[in-house]
Amino acid sequence: MRPRVILFDLDETLHDRRASVEAFIPTLYGFLEPWLSHVSLEDFRATLHRVDYGGYVPREVFMQRLLEAFDARNFDAVALAKFWRSEFAKFAQPMAGAYELLEFLKSKGIQTGIVSNGTVQLQQAKIDALGLQVDVVVISEAVGVKKPAAKPFLEALRLLEVQPSETWFVGDHPVNDIQGAVAIGIKAFWLERETAWSGNAPHVRLERLLDLQKFL
Ligand SMILES: [Mg+2]
Structure with missing residues (x-):
């Protein structure tokens, strides 16, 4: 019926979502540059997909895991999650x-x-x-x-x-x-x-x- x-x-x-994340990666990488200047874009991309869990974790947790994976210090995961929430949709596919x-x-x-x-x-x-x-x-x-x-x-x-x-x-x-x-x-x-x-x-x-x- x-x-x-x-x-x-x-x-x-x-x-x-996967395509949107791919499209967003260069912008996010640029935004996180102060903490990740020692990380290549390719390493960043691979690690991001690993800790993203398809978006099934809160963005604060995701940012925490992402930056900790690169041993970054003095970042504010809450502020960084806010950036994701305000910018990600612009790349929606x-x-x-x-x-x-x-x-x-x-x-x-x-x-x-x-x-x-x-x-x-x-x-x-x-x-x-x-x-x-x-x-x-x-x-x-x-x-x-x-x-x-x-x-x-x-x-x-x-x-x-x-x-x-x-x-x-x-x-x-x-x-x-x-x-x-x-x-x-x-x-x-x-x-x-x-x-x-x-x-x-x-x-x-x-x-x-x-x-x-x-x-x-
Ligand atoms: Mg779904």
Whole structure:
């Protein structure tokens, strides 16, 4: 049955976070130059990807780990995290097929939404920078709890006035996205990116975002 609503995760689903981080690296490297003048850009890039954990750690923790990895001293991780939050969105890159898919869904009369873990400031800035046109945005900070908890999903359903059985969810995280959605009765599509499959919730695997069209 065709859904009335399709909800999406943001990072590594509609937003190609890996590509955005790559695009941001030279600017971040330049900003951190006072502490990292002894580090090559290539070493910086490799270490950043190692301590970034796909963005699943707070930026303060990330900055602490990044600079400590190079034995840097006298830095303020909180101030540096603030730089990430204010600048990263400027480098946001869309996932391949994201705009085409949203347009396609609109043409079919299917409503769309984003349900994302993170801070309102940074996630909304990325959505705005990418110009993603969706009907509703729910960010975990605003509802007080992160996926896989039911509340962020249910808030999107409430705003769109639909039932779980009328809704699909697309995301890259086996637990936060797939397990969370399936737990409340939403059919889930797993976009295979860098996070390996590690769940047991039923789902449909997507190699590419646009493959979702085949199911509509
Ligand atoms: Mg994600």
